[in-house]
Amino acid sequence: MGSSIQKAIELILSADPELLNILATTARVCLTSSILALVIGVPLGILFGAERFPGRRVLLVLNRTLIGMPPVVCGLLFYMLFSGVGPFRHLHLLFTVKLMILAQVVLITPIIIGIMETFVADTAPALRETARGLGFGRIKEYRLLINECLYSIFSAYLLSFARAIAEVGAVAMVGGAIAWKTNVMTTAIMMYTNRGSFTLGIALGLILLTLSLLVNVVLSLMQGRLSR
Amino acid sequence: MKTTAFTKTYNRRVVLYLPELELPKGKITAVIGPNGSGKSTFAKILAGIERSDEKKPILSGVKVGYLPQKSFPFRMSTEKNILQNGNDPARARELMHALGIEALAGQSAKKLSGGETARMALCRILMSRYDLLILDEPTTAMDMESTLAAEKLIRNICREQDCALVLITHSISQAKRISDRVLVLQRGELIEQGDVQKVLLTPRSEETRRFLDFYGL
Amino acid sequence: MKKTVSLLLALVMIFALCACGQAAAPVATEAPAPAEAPAEEPAPAEEPAAEADALVVDTCILKEADDAMINNYSLLAVNPEAPWVDADGNPVSDVTINTVGAAALINWLLSEEGQDLAANYGFDQYGEYLFYLKDGRPVSTAEIPAATEETRIIRLSTTTSVNDSGLLGYLLPIFEEKYGYEVEVYSAGTGKSIANAKMGNADLILVHSKKQEEAFIEEGFSCVLDGMDTERLNWMYNYFVLCGPSADPAGVKDAADVKAAFQAIADGKFPFISRGDGSGTHTKELSLWPEDLGITAEAESFKDYTDWYISANTGMGACLVMAEEMGAYILTDKATFLTFVANDGVMG
Numbered sequence: 119m120g121s122s123i124q125k126a127i128e129l130i131l132s133a134d135p136e137l138l139n140i141l142a143t144t145a146r147v148c149l150t151s152s153i154l155a156l157v158i159g160v161p162l163g164i165l166f167g168a169e170r171f172p173g174r175r176v177l178l179v180l181n182r183t184l185i186g187m188p189p190v191v192c193g194l195l196f197y198m199l200f201s202g203v204g205p206f207r208h209l210h211l212l213f214t215v216k217l218m219i220l221a222q223v224v225l226i227t228p229i230i231i232g233i234m235e236t237f238v239a240d241t242a243p244a245l246r247e248t249a250r251g252l253g254f255g256r257i258k259e260y261r262l263l264i265n266e267c268l269y270s271i272f273s274a275y276l277l278s279f280a281r282a283i284a285e286v287g288a289v290a291m292v293g294g295a296i297a298w299k300t301n302v303m304t305t306a307i308m309m310y311t312n313r314g315s316f317t318l319g320i321a322l323g324l325i326l327l328t329l330s331l332l333v334n335v336v337l338s339l340m341q342g343r344l345s346r
Numbered sequence: 347m348k349t350t351a352f353t354k355t356y357n358r359r360v361v362l363y364l365p366e367l368e369l370p371k372g373k374i375t376a377v378i379g380p381n382g383s384g385k386s387t388f389a390k391i392l393a394g395i396e397r398s399d400e401k402k403p404i405l406s407g408v409k410v411g412y413l414p415q416k417s418f419p420f421r422m423s424t425e426k427n428i429l430q431n432g433n434d435p436a437r438a439r440e441l442m443h444a445l446g447i448e449a450l451a452g453q454s455a456k457k458l459s460g461g462e463t464a465r466m467a468l469c470r471i472l473m474s475r476y477d478l479l480i481l482d483e484p485t486t487a488m489d490m491e492s493t494l495a496a497e498k499l500i501r502n503i504c505r506e507q508d509c510a511l512v513l514i515t516h517s518i519s520q521a522k523r524i525s526d527r528v529l530v531l532q533r534g535e536l537i538e539q540g541d542v543q544k545v546l547l548t549p550r551s552e553e554t555r556r557f558l559d560f561y562g563l
Numbered sequence: 564m565k566k567t568v569s570l571l572l573a574l575v576m577i578f579a580l581c582a583c584g585q586a587a588a589p590v591a592t593e594a595p596a597p598a599e600a601p602a603e604e605p606a607p608a609e610e611p612a613a614e615a616d617a618l619v620v621d622t623c624i625l626k627e628a629d630d631a632m633i634n635n636y637s638l639l640a641v642n643p644e645a646p647w648v649d650a651d652g653n654p655v656s657d658v659t660i661n662t663v664g665a666a667a668l669i670n671w672l673l674s675e676e677g678q679d680l681a682a683n684y685g686f687d688q689y690g691e692y693l694f695y696l697k698d699g700r701p702v703s704t705a706e707i708p709a710a711t712e713e714t715r716i717i718r719l720s721t722t723t724s725v726n727d728s729g730l731l732g733y734l735l736p737i738f739e740e741k742y743g744y745e746v747e748v749y750s751a752g753t754g755k756s757i758a759n760a761k762m763g764n765a766d767l768i769l770v771h772s773k774k775q776e777e778a779f780i781e782e783g784f785s786c787v788l789d790g791m792d793t794e795r796l797n798w799m800y801n802y803f804v805l806c807g808p809s810a811d812p813a814g815v816k817d818a819a820d821v822k823a824a825f826q827a828i829a830d831g832k833f834p835f836i837s838r839g840d841g842s843g844t845h846t847k848e849l850s851l852w853p854e855d856l857g858i859t860a861e862a863e864s865f866k867d868y869t870d871w872y873i874s875a876n877t878g879m880g881a882c883l884v885m886a887e888e889m890g891a892y893i894l895t896d897k898a899t900f901l902t903f904v905a906n907d908g909v910m911g
Contacts (some may be wrong), residue, residue, distance in 0.1 A: 201764055202660070202762055202763015203649045203650075203658055204762070205657065207655075210659065212574075213749065213764070247414045247418070248418035248467075250394075252412075253474065253476070265420065294759075295746060297748060297751075311881065313879070314883055315906075316905070
């Protein structure tokens with residue numbers, strides 16, 4: 119069906135080393151950034167959802183603003199900060215996978231915080247009333263709360279992984295789409311599109327979607343098991 | 347067991363004002379009154395979940411158990427939910443049997459019906475011993491059969507454990523069936539208290555009489 | 564339940580993409596029909612590649628090797644002592660620039676070996692040379708040091724058209740293999756690519772826009788390497804080519820020179836695709852229009868010509884696809900055009 123599918127299959131079968139490198143870089147960037155964002159975002163989201171403290175509302179508004187930050191703006195910011203003339207120039211991080219991961223963590227963490235906060239703010243009051251009524255301590259209360267969250271942690275992860283793998287603005291700016299180093303699926307698709315190689319771009323898009331589908335199926339199966 | 351007098355204000359409106367109260371051990375004190383009379387707020391303040399205007403607990407030095415009106419089922423099986431409050435499977439079985447939910451032991455608590463959840467929650471709170479046990483409408487979601495079983499269980503536990511038991515209910519017949527004492531609340535005020543038979547058969551105040559008449563007693 | 568929904572959604576998206584894939588494919592498959600008739604006509608003699616592929620791609624080179632369309636490629640080493648300023652305009656003193664690496668790469672490109680390789684590039688693939696060596700070009704015989712831990716990574720900022728020609732992908736692995744360096748190629752539009760160097764993110768630049776190169780030197784961002792006598796090392800050139808439908812309704816082929824050809828296109832209001840993205844090619848194209856039309860990079864300047872002048876604002880390849888589909892004229896660098904033809908008009 120379509121020359122693109124044929125092209126996509128040809129590309130995979132040919133095991134073109136550059137394509138494999140792009141795939142490996144994509145996997146490294148997306149998996150690392152989404153997992154890091156999860157590790158940072160879940161505790162913060164639970165905290166924002168479960169606790170009431172001064173400044174909480176301000177932080178939440180700030181977080182919602184960050185959710186809406188265009189990736190390219192985030193990329194530009196990091197580009198300026200880590201440029202040869204930028205304040206963090208001595209770290210020599212521009213055009214590296216590390217900085218791409220960092221930029222994506224900044225992009226994705228607010229989403230995870232937002233999802234977790236909404237869920238926990240919905241669940242925590244009822245759970246807390248019951249747990250305190252039973253005379254449970256705070257530690258047990260939080261253990262039970264986290265147990266309630268497992269399903270939405272999966273949902274949050276799926277969404278953030280999707281955002282990471284689909285994102286192009288930040289990784290293009292910060293990574294520079296340097297072949298064999300920082301070129302990922304989305305930047306490669308951009309490059310081919312600019313060159314007018316639409317078929318190849320769509321072939322890469324198909325591979326990207328297939329990978330995304332696989333990750334989603336695996337996680338959905340795990341999620342399904344959890345809810346049982 | 348004695349509580350201190352307190353007031354509770356929401357948006358500058360006093361919603362509850364109660365004097366010192368005596369909650370005798372081994373006895374069931376029913377709190378009755380129409381919707382919005384402040385029964386649940388009283389239960390929460392008594393349990394220490396909410397604070398009164400005086401910002402201090404109205405009762406101290408006792409272990410309190412509180413069953414909220416809508417109890418939260420944790421994301422695990424019915425049996426594990428019950429075992430959260432004391433790891434005694436034999437006791438859990440006994441309680442589940444008493445309320446007729448032992449067949450649901452392995453089922454996810456999130457998938458229970460309203461009445462089943464209420465029975466699970468009652469079993470769960472009864473796993474621990476408390477000096478004061480507050481049950482906020484524990485049987486509202488249950489059918490008649492389960493209600494009677496639950497009442498029997500509640501009365502037995504109260505006697506066995508010799509704890510003070512506060513039963514919030516909107517059912518005067520339930521209060522008559524199992525309670526020893528009764529507090530009548532109306533619009534945030536205590537309008538009558540005393541022995542259940544005395545209050546319900548020969549109420550002193552006009553307001554209590556009107557309230558009882560309204561419920562056809 | 565949720566699982567099924569997400570699976571279905573993903574499948575729907577894949578099908579949608581396939582549909583797009585088919586929509587894009589006709590560029591390749593439908594082209595033969597209109598191309599068959601003109602294929603009978605003698606193709607331009609200097610265009611053997613187009614002749615061979617005339618059945619697929621109709622667009623062909625109509626005007627080339629005109630001095631007005633010369634395309635000079637220069638190498639500029641970035642000056643480590645440049646007047647660096649940060650985003651707020653405050654001076655910055657300690658910017659790390661790998662001048663040793665940049666010099667190594669430049670010396671190799673200007674060595675006999677590098678020059679031979681560049682001059683021969685493209686002949687095997689396209690049957691003709693894509694780059695020509697300039698007379699009086701700088702030549703280097705300097706010893707090239709092997710890479711060390713500090714000098715190993717060389718950051719080269721270049722323009723997309725240089726990168727798309729495939730020249731660097733052909734040359735750099737040979738250099739890297741021999742001396743142990745690793746060249747990181749950052750490719751963007753001319754403006755962004757030079758700005759990237761000014762932000763201290765490149766050790767050398769390879770561009771083809773004399774004006775912008777001179778401004779770069781003027782501002783102090785480039786330096787003269789040992790053994791060279793100027794910052795701007797202009798060693799290669801090729802020609803932009805004016806392409807269009809083989810039927811050539813504007814008669815561009817017979818025009819006296821390229822300026823006359825552009826005049827003919829404008830007079831007849833024949834569709835023309837402009838890069839419109841401030842690239843080197845775009846800058847060159849703007850200089851070729853008759854002055855009285857007043858076409859500049861500003862959208863305002865060509866608002867009266869929008870019925871035939873199409874500002875695409877995208878890459879060279881994407882513009883070629885558009886020109887092929889619309890039977891429009893287009894100015895392009897020869898390397899990209901030959902790649903386009905060699906791939907049956909789908910670029911790769």
